[in-house]
Amino acid sequence: MNKRELYERKFGARAPAIVEAMTATFAEMGETYSIGGNVGDTFDSHRLLAYAESLDDDYATQNALVEELFKDYFTREKCVSDRDVLLAAAQAVGLQDAAKVLDDPTAFADTVEDQKRAFAGRHQIRGVPYFIIDGKYHLSGAQPPDILAEAIEEAIGVA
Known part of the structure; x- marks a missing residue:
């Protein structure tokens, strides 16, 4: 489905304001937000x-991959359900054997389903992004960087 149409259907009259806010937030980070x-x-x-998460304890590979996929989705107008986009993102971050994972529809499927049940069910999550910080602070939807920083600081006792 076209991203613009999805946003208009999902957010209705609020869609233009949401796009405007996202555009401004991305500009502050030196990125160009696109709804194409x-x-x-x-x-x-x-x-x-989930595969990337399984590779290291510090989530470095998973973080790099999610960053690449976010850029694909939010700034490069790419569809992150497209196999070629996924493989290119995996290659960009040095993730080996991505094609093997994608070729096996059961690979990490149980992990994803378990995560969905654990997070969506327990926390009533119905959309993304959704942030859970230190198990206590819950933020739904895109948040300005200062709000995220404030929540993180409060969670670690700096605020």
């Missing part, structure tokens, strides 16, 4: 992220 392109089922991207 298509969206689709992201289950394979989540399987690939």
Whole structure:
């Protein structure tokens, strides 16, 4: 589905204001926000992220991959359900064997389903992004960087 159409359907009259706010937030970070392109089922991207998570204890690979996929989606007008986009993102961050994971529809599927049940069910999550910081602070939707920083600081006792 076209991303612009999805936003208009999902957010209705609020869509232009949301796009304007996102555009401004991205500009502050030196990025160009784009609502072009298509969206689709992201289950394979989540399987690939679960695979990346399994590779190291500090989440470095997963963080790099999610950053690449976010840029694809939010700034490059790419569809993160597209196999070629997923493989290019994996290659960009040095993730080996991504094609093997994508070729096996059962690879990491249980992990993703378990995560969905654990987070969406327990926390009533119905959309992304959704941030859970230190198990106590919950932020739904895109948040300005200062709000995220404030929540993190409060969670670690700096605020």
